[in-house]
Amino acid sequence: MSKNKNNGLSRRKFLGSSAALAAASMVPINFAAANPAPKNDNPNSNFGGVHIGAITYSWRTMPGGLENIVKYCKECNISSIELMSGDLETYLGAPESPMMEIFMEIRRQQQAEQEASGEAPQPRRRGRPQLNAEQQARMDKYNEEVRKFRLNVDMKKVESAKKLLDDAGIKPHIVKFSPSQWSDEEIDYAFKVAKALGAKGVSEEISEDAAKKLGPIAEKHGMYAVFHQHMQFADVEGFTYDNFVDISPAVMFNFDSGHYFGSTGKNPCDILRKYHNRIFSIHIKDKTGPETDPPNQNQVWGQGQMPLEEVLLLIKKEKWPIYCDIELEYEVKPWSNAVKEVKTCVNYARQILM
Template sequence: MEHNNPVSRKLNRKGFLSTTAVIAAGTLIPKVFSCGSNKQSGKSPRITGFIPDSKYAGVQIGAITYSFRSLKGGLETTLNACAEAGISSVELMGTDVEDYLGAPKNPVKRQPNAQNPLTSEEKNTIEKYKSEVKEWRKSRGTPDLYAQLRKKFNDRGVNIHIYKWLAGTSETEIDYSFKVAKALGAIGITAEINDDNARLLGPVAERNGMYAILHNHYQYAEPDFDVDKLLAYSPANMLNFDIGHYFGSTGLNPTEFIRNYHDRIASIHLKDKTSVGNVIQKNTNQVWGQGETPIAEVLHLIRDQKWPIYCDIELEYPVTPWSSSVKEVKTCREYCRQILL
């Protein structure tokens, strides 16, 4: 078919940039509120805002909130950025979530090193902080509190499909992590793909009726890397397959991997990179449409096969001073929309 032609794998950036502003409103659904008095009087419902809808031809295009890391202002700012960029589903980075929900804050901010290790006083302070956080999670930071946060996102038209956060590495802490992730509406927790995470997270995810979703960087380029072994630890082990890191480090077309493992892939990270074989810049992030990663081929495959795989924008290329992460994520979303429709 036409979309398998290598020439059609990339979109001309100028072509879709010129239409982004015009059709951006087309990716938003009016949010209508009508009160009883309006209904009784026959008045038209009042449009008070818009909710994003970034599902195209059956493929849910989302974003990892890491894409908005340059923004200041915490979780509220991140939520606003998602809505403004027209993103209706996210992989939520949990770095600031406990702070936002009112958990105790670690008073020791610095990172120790060999030349400047932690003092005894700092160690005692950290131990006290850990104890306070543990108590907060039991008494206040319960799944009910996370369910309220979920509602806040959902009210803006943004769903949380994956949570990227762990409370710790003990079985109790991992179990707690999956419980709050479920309260957020997520299908699972994502963590780096390695033996420890596959072995520890999978069984706990399974008990909670969720997934342990393992994310790759350059592991697939390692000669002794065995993804089948990691998946075999638990049927709840799934993949968060980063096509940019895979292509950039191996030079292999990610569509073949997706065909072989589609039933174990929960989500895909989308980015555009050069290949490891590029003679000018190897394995380098690029503005979408200027790299070599077959984004269009991947999206067409998922669309045509109707596989229920989340496809998340991960903004990693440098943002110019005259733009912003919100504008760039919006542009990447439009890039996906034009590929899929």
Template structure:
């Protein structure tokens, strides 16, 4: 696992960085954040993207091409798109101070610096969880629910446990990660302990099985799917994802919505073969509590932005569920 992207606090924090981090936590400008949130709120009130009983959200990866990096910038985009649900990736979470900055290259001196003591580490974790609670409040006050986070897991049991504690502090029902039987086996006891789902995301080469029970689910009842319906269409050469949703609806925490072609193309919604409308109508009909999260993958047209294109996807969902 790439240490630049994980939350392994033991590995990436020296004592000097720890002391600096604690000082930074104490200097948070809470009043400024509250004022910003008030300014960003839509004139008509808080956003609401629950259409026909189906919670439409977004994976914040969708905003990657527009320079939207911080938690505040992300929240502003969510409000502009009228989205009240979000799968929050680690970039905005780190930028807010819930996690230490990602490590790219340590100096020799940093590598030789003493590791935090257990007492220092406990204090740091408490401070980070307090920041997570602050981030949750910022989003909730603006009308946005963080239903999932996607922060890669660290290597140690303590770091894995912290990831679940962070999910609780953010108000998440699940943590998403990439599909891996080895990882599922390792995480299942932690998921059971915390009653937080680990929802595994599929690509085109590891789609859920339909003819037999998918073996991933054998590892524990809190092991679930983050089912990408576009990847399923591309990976199955055009099969409908409806059968997968019907089979595993009680083990699917969320969907990733995108339109793809059977030969693997990523296209604007309505131009491919992914039955997004039919999927959403199935969720509405059955009243299954599955989050449906937009994941913008197609090339943004010249003159447009990711926020504008997400707005088109939101409108597509609203119309499909009308």
């Protein structure tokens, strides 16, 4: 592997260096060639050689399901997605997770306690909440059921999911399984299913432990382990991508340019220039900076301080094969919905790039 930590081993060299990574697993360098103009009314969000897509988390406030994801993509003219695994696994027949129901139970309990004490409502905290014994038992039961499902997945259902997406002209480049805490057999399932869908990687939240776990397994499958960051560049002393690039040539980054700008105030283009060979995709959003009052707040596109235009035009100019995914996180007003807002973001990006 290259000793240059800034760029590491380029994806072209990595994909060409192993017999295990066949041509079918290669990440296309030329988006225009790899993504010909869709037929009929299928979407096409390749603008000026830059592929604008979305993480399907953007539609979390809308009815879920893979069929609905297809509908939303077509309404928004999106032909490329980072697919959240929940909608996929539901389509494949996975048991339903009780986690959302448990979250709501905990939230209601917290609200009742705050009302009884007269305290002001507290903001929601990131991370896994503390479960009581009954809730933990429900999660343990679910985890065993879903493990059995994953180890015995019906690949015909995966083929059906791929056909549903293919027929609509929608290509998943990442499936966000976040599987680093799973058994090795379940992680194999994640990469196997993502590859069967035509994706090039499985994504996870960034940590050295996760990279060391997933990198070698991704290599085995001829895939990428793609890692997403939040505010680590600002909040974690000494945090740098340099700590990850030599773990495995299969370790790539899903660079959240909005979180980076909002937490550091620095231009995301600096990270793109330094690590473009290891950045598989970026999340794009508009934000205020850390010195603004209030700081680091999601904004309607064009109303924040994030250099959206500079980021997109740099990728276009350099012809970097980096997927650019909309992540809708600003507040959606009652008179709108997530589909309308994502469509507005797509058009905003198109105006910059065309």
